Amino acid sequence: MIEIVSRERCITCDRCVEVCPRNVFDTGEDGVPVIARQSDCQTCFMCEAYCPADALFVAPLSHPVRPDSPLRDEAHLAATGLLGSYRSQLGWGSGRTPGAAVAVGPELPAAQPPIVNRTDITERTSR
Numbered sequence: 001m002i003e004i005v006s007r008e009r010c011i012t013c014d015r016c017v018e019v020c021p022r023n024v025f026d027t028g029e030d031g032v033p034v035i036a037r038q039s040d041c042q043t044c045f046m047c048e049a050y051c052p053a054d055a056l057f058v059a060p061l062s063h064p065v066r067p068d069s070p071l072r073d074e075a076h077l078a079a080t081g082l083l084g085s086y087r088s089q090l091g092w093g094s095g096r097t098p099g100a101a102v103a104v105g106p107e108l109p110a111a112q113p114p115i116v117n118r119t120d121i122t123e124r125t126s127r
Contacts, residue, residue, distance in 0.1 A: 001041045002048075002058050003065060004074055006083060007032050009055035016047035016056060038064055045086045052093070054084020 002024055005016070012031035021044065026036040041058075048056040059071045070076040077083040091098035 001043050001061055001064055002035055002038060002056065003072055004057040004077060004083065005033050005035060006055040006074055009053045009083070011053045011055070013052060015050045015052065019046045019050045021046065048084065048086040049090055049092060051084065051087060054087055054093070057083050058086065
């Protein structure tokens with residue numbers, strides 16, 4: 001769920017406002033987006049992914065974090081590299097390696113030969 005819009009990092013481009021499928025943000029009087037409807041957040045990470053300034057943090061939870069949680073502390077998120085980390089993991093942004101280029105996952109099995117039905121072979125050869 002969206003937790004932080006960094007006033008310090010935000011460049012007031014409104015990309016987060018534009019890409020949010022649930023209309024969670026409003027543009028503040030000073031141009032910095034505000035989290036207006038946090039309970040509507042579906043934790044899709046679109047806002048964090050599209051923020052060119054890494055000014056957003058979406059916690060990987062379907063509910064708001066506790067008020068005293070370090071996930072609500074911008075200084076902690078910046079110091080630990082979590083602020084804007086989803087975009088970084090995707091490899092979006094200048095000087096980053098696209099995530100697909102370094103993705104790690106299970107080894108895929110070798111291609112199996114196609115399954116051939118004996119009935120199909122018989123029908124083809126009897127024509």
